[in-house]
Amino acid sequence: MSNQTALIIVDIQNDYFTDGLWPLYEPVKALENVKLLLKKFRDNNETIIHVQHLANEGAPFFVKGTKGSDIHNDVKPLDNESVVVKQYANSFYQTNLLELLKSKNIKNIVVTGMMTQNCIDSTVRGASEVGFQYPNITIIGDTTATRDLPVPGGTTISAPLVQQSFLAALNFAFGKVISTADYLK
Template sequence: MKQTALLIVDFQNDYFSTFGGAKFELEGTENASNNASKILELFRKNQGNIIHVKHESPKGAPFFEIGTQGAEIHQSVQPQDNEIIITKNFPNSFKDTNLKEILDELDIKSLIIVGAMSHMCIDATIRAAKDFGYECTVISDATATRDLQFGDIVVPSKYVHAAFMAVLEFAYARIKTTSEILKGL
């Protein structure tokens, strides 16, 4: 576990239907974050490397507006004082952040990735991580997304999620469930 980091991406209030005033609700975020919290608990127990990634959007943005409660990290995976928090402004958690430098400083070789949205920030971050040479594992039931629309076609979130997990598994990451990863750590 020493050369592995848990990367928790964008589990922020605006994605949660249980957060009053959520501005961009996802399907299954509560279940996904509860699963992520189990992995987080194990990393904390074993003094593992934990990195929280938080997206901030400019004033007037539809969600994650800087300085709002909606942009705050959700209570289910709330960082502790000794845990690293990276603030990003793009889907790729590496773009214009010090994430790569932190991972290198910690001598991290592999990442376990949880968070949201499967089709956006999870996808972009994993592709970048793989390009940097990190071994990536995505926890499929600790990630979430939403329905997407293309023209007059609405793609249900479960199909969006499954398609992106399949694509990532094809060339970028191992895909595991929470129970599988907890047994293996």
């Protein structure tokens, strides 16, 4: 890790947990791993950026001003940590994330958060479109979470299979997918 590395925590918000409007599969496992990374980055005084999705009234979840849209208390930003607010899956799209990373001379990003097949996938691909490339993108696989996905025709793809498939695709062409334990070695 270096001072040119930023931890990006995407959408770890209350609606993704058990009492939320859009609960994911095993979000607490992902949260516990994010907490380990967050502690390490805080202890090393490294850049931490929280991304918060805020939706307009009528959206199924993350509606601005609701408890569900709040960042989970276990990873609440400290006063010296940046919060980027977004309205789209890609954390770079119509936000100040890229400018923030450039202003801090960040060359490497470590991506964590939720949902794997949506905002994590879009953010990692978005990072590659704005100039971050393998090996400068690391995705910590066990800090991400997803949910079962219905398929037209009445079948469902299980959350673990969705998780594996999207992480494999990101690892193939966009960044290095590793575990929390391996990153912290």
